[in-house]
Amino acid sequence: MSIQTEKLFCAEQIEVPLELPEILKAFTKECIRAQPENLVEFAANYFAQMAQTGDSESNMSIEQFVALRQKFEEIDAENIFVLPRETITQVAIDSGISDATINNINSMGKPEKTMDWREFIVLAISVAAENMISAFELIFMTFASQEEPALPTNFFLLLVGFLISRDPSKPPEYMDQLREILETENDGAFKDQVTFEEFAALPIAETLR
Template identity: 25%
Template sequence: MPLPEALFSAQQINIPPELPDILKQFTKAAIKTQPCDVLQWAAGYFSALSKGEPLPVKERIEMPSAVEETDTSLTPGFLQVLHQQLSPKGTVSVTELKEKWRNLCLPDEQLEVILQLDDFGEEVEWMKFLALGCSTLGESLLNSVKIACKILTTEPGPAAPITFETFSFLYSYLANIDGEIAEEEREAFLHRIKEQADQQSGMVLLRNFLTQPSVLF
């Protein structure tokens, strides 16, 4: 009985010319993002790649502190990835948010805690979720707004400028959730910030509010 012909030969195996670059970019993305579950994250990565959607990739490696060394919870870098993926839609379904969240290997219970901070239904206004996500990362209202500015700015750097309208929304929303600052004080604070923003083409810089009375944060 004659031996069967080889199933594959060098001529039969077709390697797409773009495959090496795809694998190279995937490897670099995994190194920058450092997912705790590479398989789960890879599924989200290639799903987004096939659909032409923003990839679940951090801009740079986040160096954890000694306390966070084994932590797999939300970080500013992960929140920025979610912002890149979901902010263009304005309002997102909880189902899609959960999918993107799990693709980053983040704990479901932390997402539930954030969602319970407001009366969300099946749809989530992204900017509100971003603000609440920042509030879980910052130890104070000041730190929460600082994190949001660094995520939202289009000019990375120490100034982290964002529009006054965006700053006003974030601050007012988080201050209302917090409930510790009187409305008159909030309005007076925002008035001072707007005066400074008007001198910066309507942009709020980090240093604009770092010098404000700490009671407002």
């Protein structure tokens, strides 16, 4: 597809495609969340993924995220958690995560030779999720289970920290506020563990919708 550079001389010549506002809104959200060092490269990867998959949400399922977590757990039997980028990338490819998604994740922040595989999964979830609260729900679905839907509160905060650290729209004190709420809300009922339903009912969750 060629890019037309025909000059516009009047407003009547401008026809905005109906889907353009939503596409730009979604792209802008990802830029703000990822804070890429190379915006042009990030944009190329982002729109390449869109062209390849159409809708990232429909092509990245909870089953993929769970399978990805299970593969990392098999490799990381000693619970070191930090693995070489090359290993993480290969596991992601084997789990069906697209190259464009992997490139988007790898372009977030400063490139490092190693990475916490749990952070990689959380960032993959952030790419697939429609909004932040949906990302939180997918985090619970990926790292918890139907038999035990609650996550240990400290582990939940660790996973959220991976997500929030890439989201400049959240103030630095957000994590401290969230920790305090979980430790004190409902007479400390969530001090040790919390489910998504319990978290979603808290007032702080409204800021994520």
